[in-house]
Amino acid sequence: MLESADLIRRFHSGDSGVFERVIEEYQGDIYTLCLRSCGDTKRAESLAEQIFLAAHHALYRLAPDTALRQWLLRLSIDLLENVEQPDSLDDPPSDQQSVLVNDTLQQLDTPFRFAVMLRDVLELSETDVADILNLPLGTVRSRIHRGRLTMARSLAKEME
Amino acid sequence: MDSFFARNRLSAYLDRTLPKPEAEAVAEAVARDMALSADLRAMKQALTLLEDHGRAPAPTGFKARTMTVVAQQPVPGSQIAWLQRRLARVPTEWVAVLGAALIVVAALSTGSREVKEQTAPAVQSQKVQPSPQAVAIEAPVKAQAKPTPLPPTEVPSVKAPAPTPKATKSLSNIPFDPSTPMGFRILHGGDQVLYDIATLADETGGRLVNVHGKLVTPHSLSEARSFTQIYLITPKETAVAAHKKLIQRSGMDPYPLDGPRPPLDSGEAVFLIEAQL
Numbered sequence: 001m002l003e004s005a006d007l008i009r010r011f012h013s014g015d016s017g018v019f020e021r022v023i024e025e026y027q028g029d030i031y032t033l034c035l036r037s038c039g040d041t042k043r044a045e046s047l048a049e050q051i052f053l054a055a056h057h058a059l060y061r062l063a064p065d066t067a068l069r070q071w072l073l074r075l076s077i078d079l080l081e082n083v084e085q086p087d088s089l090d091d092p093p094s095d096q097q098s099v100l101v102n103d104t105l106q107q108l109d110t111p112f113r114f115a116v117m118l119r120d121v122l123e124l125s126e127t128d129v130a131d132i133l134n135l136p137l138g139t140v141r142s143r144i145h146r147g148r149l150t151m152a153r154s155l156a157k158e159m160e
Numbered sequence: 161m162d163s164f165f166a167r168n169r170l171s172a173y174l175d176r177t178l179p180k181p182e183a184e185a186v187a188e189a190v191a192r193d194m195a196l197s198a199d200l201r202a203m204k205q206a207l208t209l210l211e212d213h214g215r216a217p218a219p220t221g222f223k224a225r226t227m228t229v230v231a232q233q234p235v236p237g238s239q240i241a242w243l244q245r246r247l248a249r250v251p252t253e254w255v256a257v258l259g260a261a262l263i264v265v266a267a268l269s270t271g272s273r274e275v276k277e278q279t280a281p282a283v284q285s286q287k288v289q290p291s292p293q294a295v296a297i298e299a300p301v302k303a304q305a306k307p308t309p310l311p312p313t314e315v316p317s318v319k320a321p322a323p324t325p326k327a328t329k330s331l332s333n334i335p336f337d338p339s340t341p342m343g344f345r346i347l348h349g350g351d352q353v354l355y356d357i358a359t360l361a362d363e364t365g366g367r368l369v370n371v372h373g374k375l376v377t378p379h380s381l382s383e384a385r386s387f388t389q390i391y392l393i394t395p396k397e398t399a400v401a402a403h404k405k406l407i408q409r410s411g412m413d414p415y416p417l418d419g420p421r422p423p424l425d426s427g428e429a430v431f432l433i434e435a436q437l
Contacts, residue, residue: 023226027218035216045219046419052226054387056233057347058436061386078387082371084420097213104206120207121214134385145171152202155209 004068011059019059023052026072029122033073035093036117037080039102042091047083051076073122074132077114100158107154112147119144161185163193170200174207338399341417343432344410353435354378354388356409364402366394373422386437391422391430399429406431 007025010018030051035044055072062071085106093099101121105113118129130140161169161182166189172178173186190197336342346353354368358378361368368376369391376390394402407414417432424430 019230020223020227023223027222027226028215031218031222032214032216036214041219044216045222048218048222049226049229053229053233054434054436056230057345058386061348061383061437063383074385075387078385079389082389084371093216095213097209098216101209101213104209116210117214120210123211141172145168148171148203148206149167149199152199152206155206156198156202159205 004066005064007068008059008062008064008066012064019056022055022059022068022072026069027052029069030072030076032121033076033080033117035098036102036105036121037113038083038086039106040086040089040091041093043086047080051079054079070128070132073118073124074134077132080114081110103158104151104155108147108150112143112150115140115143116147116151120148161189163189163196166190166193166196167199170196170203174200174203336400336403338396338403338429341421341430341432342403342406342414343417343434344406344414345412346410346433346435347412349381349409349435349437351380351382351437353381353437354390355380357390357392357433357435360402360405360409361392361394364392364394364398364405366392366398366402368392369422371420371422381435381437383437387434388436389432389434391432393422393424393428393430396427396429402429402431406433 007018007022011022027048031044031048034047034051035041038044038047051072055075058075062068093102105117108116114133115129118124118132119126124132126137126140126144129144130137133140135143166186169178169182169186173183176183178186190200346357349356355378358368360366368378370376371389371391381388392402392406403414414431417430419432421430421432
């Protein structure tokens with residue numbers, strides 16, 4: 001696995017193939033974030049594609065010491081913040097557990113949902129979540145806690 | 161520990177980030193309070209669900225499809241960066257001289273092509289003796305085509321060739337229909353790009369909104385927030401002007417907008433603008 005700095009440097013030096021490595025490395029993170037934000041598989045794919053496209057345009061300006069994963073996630077959040085929740089889903093996930101995850105996360109307001117997704121789905125540290133969301137650590141901890149509690153209660157109600 | 165305080169520490173308790181005495185106090189409170197214990201159980205259940213099923217693998221072929229779209233993009237950042245880095249090593253005066261030379265060469269070649277295109281029909285319609293000026297201008301074309309006499313009336317247009325940038329030509333030919341929303345990409349817009357767009361919105365009597373139709377206040381872009389998506393809503397009467405200005409600002413072909421869009425009144429048109437630092 002290549003380090004962020006290597007990927008960025010190679011991209012800067014004109015190695016066009018390296019972006020394929022970037023997609024390969026981070027497509028899971030980005031697609032997950034998109035799917036859990038919009039709930040629809042087709043739409044999630046299209047959003048993830050837009051994010052990588054935006055990343056491709058912006059990557060050449062990126063300092064090589066930037067943490068690529070965090071930067072990509074920040075870019076994704078910027079884009080996903082404005083995504084409207086559809087009234088109905090055209091292509092929900094086929095897996096029941098995945099649908100349950102979506103439904104549970106949909107109970108949360110957007111700021112709480114992002115905090116929980118980054119922390120508990122993508123398993124980032126609280127510090128990294130704070131960095132990505134550009135928020136103080138205390139605010140992030142509070143959002144994660146409140147998000148988890150809301151989600152837990154809604155899930156418990158559903159299981160009754 | 162009071163149940164209220166213990167509840168506020170459940171998350172940290174599950175993450176095992178509490179100091180030992182505090183963690184013990186939470187455990188005691190949980191053992192004492194049934195509601196707190198139920199919250200803890202439910203939270204554990206939710207976290208297990210997210211941990212086991214939260215991640216979703218990207219669909220098969222996603223990478224290849226995305227690479228295809230990326231490859232179709234007109235401005236690959238890496239090449240620009242490559243050029244910028246190399247140009248940064250060359251003295252500015254040299255770059256200026258080289259640029260000027262390129263413009264002259266481009267202008268001459270465009271002029272020659274125009275002469276060639278314009279002379280052919282002229283010869284068919286009127287047989288006129290070649291003027292010395294025309295012959296002089298035709299000289300560079302000789303190697304490619306048979307010299308053709310040029311009537312004196314054709315000379316002024318040759319004297320002032322107006323090279324049009326290829327991109328502008330193709331962009332201005334795109335028909336615009338205010339009822340078909342378009343998306344624009346502004347790459348390398350600079351940190352003040354949103355203020356530029358806000359000025360454009362003022363000039364066209366429009367407003368900047370997010371996807372929910374809520375007004376957006378312009379802000380500076382930075383490395384941390386280098387990308388933004390906003391919508392410009394204008395009256396249909398000024399939509400053509402807005403479209404033209406956006407094309408100029410973007411420098412790229414717009415694309416049909418088929419994604420979400422903010423709510424509109426009947427007399428309004430919408431544009432999506434994706435702006436980058």
